[in-house]
Amino acid sequence: xxxxxxxxxxxxxxxxxxxxxxxxxxxxxxxxxxxxxxxxxxxxxxxxxxxxxxxxxxxxxxxxxxxxxxxxxxxxxx
Amino acid sequence: xxxxxxxxxxxxxxxxxxxxxxxxxxxxxxxxxxxxxxxxxxxxxxxxxxxxxxxxxxxxxxxxxxxxxxxxxxxxxxxxxxxxxxxxxxxxxxxxxxxxxxxxxxxxxxxxxxxxxxxxxxxxxxxxxxxxxxxxxxxxxxxxxxxxxxxxxxxxxxxxxxxxxxxxxxx
Numbered sequence: 001x002x003x004x005x006x007x008x009x010x011x012x013x014x015x016x017x018x019x020x021x022x023x024x025x026x027x028x029x030x031x032x033x034x035x036x037x038x039x040x041x042x043x044x045x046x047x048x049x050x051x052x053x054x055x056x057x058x059x060x061x062x063x064x065x066x067x068x069x070x071x072x073x074x075x076x077x078x
Numbered sequence: 079x080x081x082x083x084x085x086x087x088x089x090x091x092x093x094x095x096x097x098x099x100x101x102x103x104x105x106x107x108x109x110x111x112x113x114x115x116x117x118x119x120x121x122x123x124x125x126x127x128x129x130x131x132x133x134x135x136x137x138x139x140x141x142x143x144x145x146x147x148x149x150x151x152x153x154x155x156x157x158x159x160x161x162x163x164x165x166x167x168x169x170x171x172x173x174x175x176x177x178x179x180x181x182x183x184x185x186x187x188x189x190x191x192x193x194x195x196x197x198x199x200x201x202x203x204x205x206x207x208x209x210x211x212x213x214x215x216x217x218x219x220x221x222x223x224x225x226x227x228x229x230x231x232x233x234x235x236x237x238x239x240x241x242x243x244x245x246x247x248x249x
Binding site: 038039041043044047048050051052053054055056057058059060061062063065067068069071072075 | 099115117118119120131132135136137139148149150151168169172173187188189190192195196198201203204217219220221227228231232
């Protein structure tokens with residue numbers, strides 16, 4: 001991993017079209033500004049990782065959905 | 079000759095797909111849902127088909143066409159939380175070739191724990207939006223959203239206690 005020290009107001013250029021700027025440092029929190037092309041997805045990493053992990057769990061679905069379907073109907077009072 | 083050409087066109091439309099759950103299934107190319115970027119964590123699998131569990135069931139399989147073992151269970155988010163709304167950015171709309179928001183269906187991936195199916199959840203933080211005309215889809219990663227990636231599917235007060243917090247807006 002490349003590690004760079006930056007002050008507020010300074011930035012990091014990634015390739016030709018991605019700019020990450022340190023906007024503000026306040027206590028334990030850093031505010032970053034990210035300029036990237038519209039087709040480059042930018043996400044908070046913990047949210048992205050949470051969804052990736054949930055997708056992996058979802059991929060291990062039971063072979064049969066009948067039980068889930070029955071539970072659903074019961075939940076609806078049907 | 080014309081009939082033969084038509085027959086050939088129809089034949090080329092039919093696709094036999096190997097699946098680990100359903101064996102070999104027959105679909106038409108018109109049923110293929112393409113997710114150009116795949117799902118989060120599964121970028122390689124881009125072509126899927128939606129298969130209903132049963133006609134009277136909200137559960138569907140999102141079966142990969144390219145990986146026989148990869149299938150997800152999905153439910154329309156509206157079936158669980160009727161007022162669920164998402165924010166679609168202009169980039170999302172372009173990616174989905176979406177002109178009219180009425181064209182899209184929003185699904186949530188369902189996680190069913192094998193030991194305890196009663197604890198099944200739906201992911202409302204990373205919904206899958208599908209343009210139902212073009213059959214183009216995308217999994218969104220929502221920002222500033224109050225919904226959970228593990229929203230209980232069987233909660234008795236689903237849809238009543240939660241207020242809509244994300245709106246469809248063009249940016």
